[in-house]
Amino acid sequence: MVSAPSLFVTATLLVFIFGCCSTVNAQLSPTFYSKTCPTLLSVVRTTMNQAVTKEPRMGASILRLFFHDCFVNGCDASILLDDTASFTGEKNAGPNQNSVRGFEVIDTIKTSVEAACNATVSCADILALAARDGVVLLGGTSWTVPLGRRDARTASQSAANSNLPSPFADLAALISSFTAKGLTAKDMTVLSGAHTIGQAQCSSFRTRIYNETNIDPGFATTRKASCPASSGNTNLAPFDTTPNGFDNDYYKALVGRRGLLHSDQQLFNNGSQDALVRTYSTNVAAFNRDFAAAMVKMSRISPLLGTNGEIRKNCRLVN
Numbered sequence: 529m530v531s532a533p534s535l536f537v538t539a540t541l542l543v544f545i546f547g548c549c550s551t552v553n554a555q556l557s558p559t560f561y562s563k564t565c566p567t568l569l570s571v572v573r574t575t576m577n578q579a580v581t582k583e584p585r586m587g588a589s590i591l592r593l594f595f596h597d598c599f600v601n602g603c604d605a606s607i608l609l610d611d612t613a614s615f616t617g618e619k620n621a622g623p624n625q626n627s628v629r630g631f632e633v634i635d636t637i638k639t640s641v642e643a644a645c646n647a648t649v650s651c652a653d654i655l656a657l658a659a660r661d662g663v664v665l666l667g668g669t670s671w672t673v674p675l676g677r678r679d680a681r682t683a684s685q686s687a688a689n690s691n692l693p694s695p696f697a698d699l700a701a702l703i704s705s706f707t708a709k710g711l712t713a714k715d716m717t718v719l720s721g722a723h724t725i726g727q728a729q730c731s732s733f734r735t736r737i738y739n740e741t742n743i744d745p746g747f748a749t750t751r752k753a754s755c756p757a758s759s760g761n762t763n764l765a766p767f768d769t770t771p772n773g774f775d776n777d778y779y780k781a782l783v784g785r786r787g788l789l790h791s792d793q794q795l796f797n798n799g800s801q802d803a804l805v806r807t808y809s810t811n812v813a814a815f816n817r818d819f820a821a822a823m824v825k826m827s828r829i830s831p832l833l834g835t836n837g838e839i840r841k842n843c844r845l846v847n
């Protein structure tokens with residue numbers, strides 16, 4: 529006869545092995561939607577292709593959107609939620625307001641994905657795929673995106689204000705904002721290579737071009753022409769000479785003391801990241817390889833899994 533205690537032990541073991549909660553065992557996987565939404569990858573790619581063809585900068589904008597999603601309570605599409613009378617999201621946090629862009633493109637992708645596979649794919653996964661596609665469409669190396677993230681029902685403006693790195697930060701602060709997310713100093717330096725595409729507003733680099741000394745004088749003069757000392761806050765400048773090309777020109781700029789943001793030049797300013805910046809400036813293959821790996825790592829920050837969160841119907845609204 530089986531004793532009551534041993535029955536209890538067996539039952540406990542069974543619950544442990546087969547999982548009382550899908551959440552416990554759930555994990556990200558590249559094949560997460562292969563049965564439930566087999567056309568997902570091509571649907572995302574088609575819309576991204578249209579968006580980037582229309583405006584190449586959109587590849588950069590979507591990449592940044594993904595970074596700003598992942599660094600605030602994980603890659604959970606919290607950045608996509610609109611503010612309402614009773615809900616404060618992240619869109620109006622300092623680093624995001626009048627700066628992050630691309631929400632309409634994510635809406636368009638979501639509409640197409642819903643048409644293909646109703647109520648199945650999270651906005652967080654759509655953003656992860658769209659960011660990858662934007663990089664590839666601008667000439668970067670591809671990577672495999674792990675999938676299965678779910679969408680947050682909440683957002684945090686205060687976490688967006690405190691967790692996203694400032695363009696005025698020094699190296700130590702930049703490193704610590706990445707280590708706080710489980711990323712290394714090397715990850716920080718290679719992910720900053722995202723600034724090989726896209727543009728920044730005058731207000732984010734004015735103090736650098738007017739006040740700093742570790743800057744190429746000719747570069748400072750050029751940038752001042754379209755970023756006056758006390759006007760033109762929203763005027764744009766490219767991060768490097770090829771803002772629509774995902775290449776290693778950003779690192780060449782840093783070595784030439786032509787980093788646009790104070791934070792960019794911190795990566796090459798007689799500090800711990802100088803050697804890596806030099807490597808990437810001469811080895812584009814190493815940059816592409818390490819960037820892809822670091823993007824996968826960033827994409828794994830605190831995902832909502834299993835039955836946590838939800839699959840949003842509209843990326844801007846909690847269901």
Ligand code: HEM
Nearest residue numbers: 588589592595627693694695719722726727728729732791
């Ligand atoms: C290391 C710390 C970082 C700081 C301080 C920083 C800061 C900034 C700032 C201030 C801008 C310009 C915003 C504006 O003027 O409106 C910008 C643009 C951009 N950032 Fe970063 N960033 C950092 C890291 C990253 C990372 C890790 C990624 C992605 C992996 C990224 C992707 C981008 C892209 C692609 C743009 C251009 C966006 C566009 O043209 O719309 N950044 N960043």
